[in-house]
Amino acid sequence: RKEVEQDPGPFNVPEGATVAFNCTYSNSASQSFFWYRQDCRKEPKLLMSVYSSGNEDGRFTAQLNRASQYISLLIRDSKLSDSATYLCVVNRGDYKLSFGAGTTVTVRA
Amino acid sequence: NAGVMQNPRHLVRRRGQEARLRCSPMKGHSHVYWYRQLPEEGLKFMVYLQKENIIDESGMPKERFSAEFPKEGPSILRIQQVVRGDSAAYFCATTGESYEQYFGPGTRLTVT
Numbered sequence: 001r002k003e004v005e006q007d008p009g010p011f012n013v014p015e016g017a018t019v020a021f022n023c024t025y026s027n028s029a030s031q032s033f034f035w036y037r038q039d040c041r042k043e044p045k046l047l048m049s050v051y052s053s054g055n056e057d058g059r060f061t062a063q064l065n066r067a068s069q070y071i072s073l074l075i076r077d078s079k080l081s082d083s084a085t086y087l088c089v090v091n092r093g094d095y096k097l098s099f100g101a102g103t104t105v106t107v108r109a
Numbered sequence: 110n111a112g113v114m115q116n117p118r119h120l121v122r123r124r125g126q127e128a129r130l131r132c133s134p135m136k137g138h139s140h141v142y143w144y145r146q147l148p149e150e151g152l153k154f155m156v157y158l159q160k161e162n163i164i165d166e167s168g169m170p171k172e173r174f175s176a177e178f179p180k181e182g183p184s185i186l187r188i189q190q191v192v193r194g195d196s197a198a199y200f201c202a203t204t205g206e207s208y209e210q211y212f213g214p215g216t217r218l219t220v221t
Contacts, residue, residue, distance in 0.1 A: 032208045043200055043212035044152065087151070091208040095140075096165070101151035 001026050006088050006100035013078050013107055020074040021103045023088030031093035033064055033071050037084040038102065044087055047073075078107045112136075113203055113213035114183075121219045122191045130216045132201030133183040141184040142210060143176060146198045158184060191220045 006023040013019045025033075033050035048055065050062040050071050061074040075082055088100035112135035122128050134141055143155040154168040158178040169176065173191075178184040188195055198217050202210040 034209055041146070041198060041215075041217075043214050046205075046209050046211065049207065049209060093208075095157055095204070095208075096154060097208070097210055098154075099144075099152040 002100075003027060003098040004088050004090050004100040006103045008101060008103060010104040010106050013105070015078055015080060015107055015109055017078050017107075018074065018076050019078055019105055020072060021086070021105075022070045022072045023100050023103075024068075024070045025088075025090045025098070026069070027090070027092055027098075028066075028069060029092055030069075030090045032091035033062075034089040034091075034097075035060075035062055035071075035073050036087040036089055036099075038087055039084050044099075047086070075105070078105075080107050080109060083107045113201060113211055115199075115201055115213035115216050117216060118214060119217050119219070121221060123221055124192055125190050128188040128191050128195070128218055128220075130186040130188075130199050130218070131183040132186070132213055134201075134203040138203040140204050141178050142202045142204075143184070143186050144200045144202065144212075146200065146215075148197070152200065155186070188218075191218070193220050196220045 035047040036044040037047045038044045048057045050064050054063045059076045063072045083106050085102040085104050087102045090098045114133040139160045141158050144152045146152050156176045157165040173189045175187045198215045200212050200215045202212045
């Protein structure tokens with residue numbers, strides 16, 4: 001079983017729509033959680049950290065469910081510029097991060 | 110990207126040649142991670158180094174691959190006798206305060 005699993009998508013949504021997707025992680029000892037975005041095989045860029053209480057950053061909302069071992073990302077009012085691959089990233093509390101393979105989101109005009 | 114620099118950005122090698130990829134974290138950062146991303150796949154951890162020490166090389170292929178981070182100068186990922194399967198994007202990263210990592214722009218290696 002992979003440490004981090006994501007629905008690869010693609011999620012094709014019109015501008016202005018809301019899109020949400022999850023990822024699951026296998027290690028219950030995981031401590032820190034992140035969403036990264038990666039554009040066209042460029043470097044991954046940190047989108048947001050995910051906190052136990054859930055957190056928002058503008059149009060982006062992240063949730064953590066420790067009991068079911070999944071995290072989610074919701075994007076409201078989608079923009080064309082949100083088209084990217086979103087990587088779910090989990091840390092066990094040591095130096096190593098585990099990356100999901102990514103969820104592709106395409107926002108169309 | 111926290112000032113993480115990588116070069117070259119693109120590297121073409123023929124089968125059997127050597128590839129050297131360089132990573133310079135921002136000044137004051139002494140930890141470097143190397144990742145490989147094969148086409149249509151996710152990021153795979155290769156090695157974690159601190160200055161002059163390899164901390165974890167559990168993701169490195171057993172042969173042909175080596176990494177170093179000397180006291181002075183950039184971290185080097187070295188691939189000897191490259192094969193077509195080594196064609197990939199290689200990213201290095203450094204850490205932030207809460208285990209998040211910041212990536213360099215990557216080196217795209219093409220083996221012909």
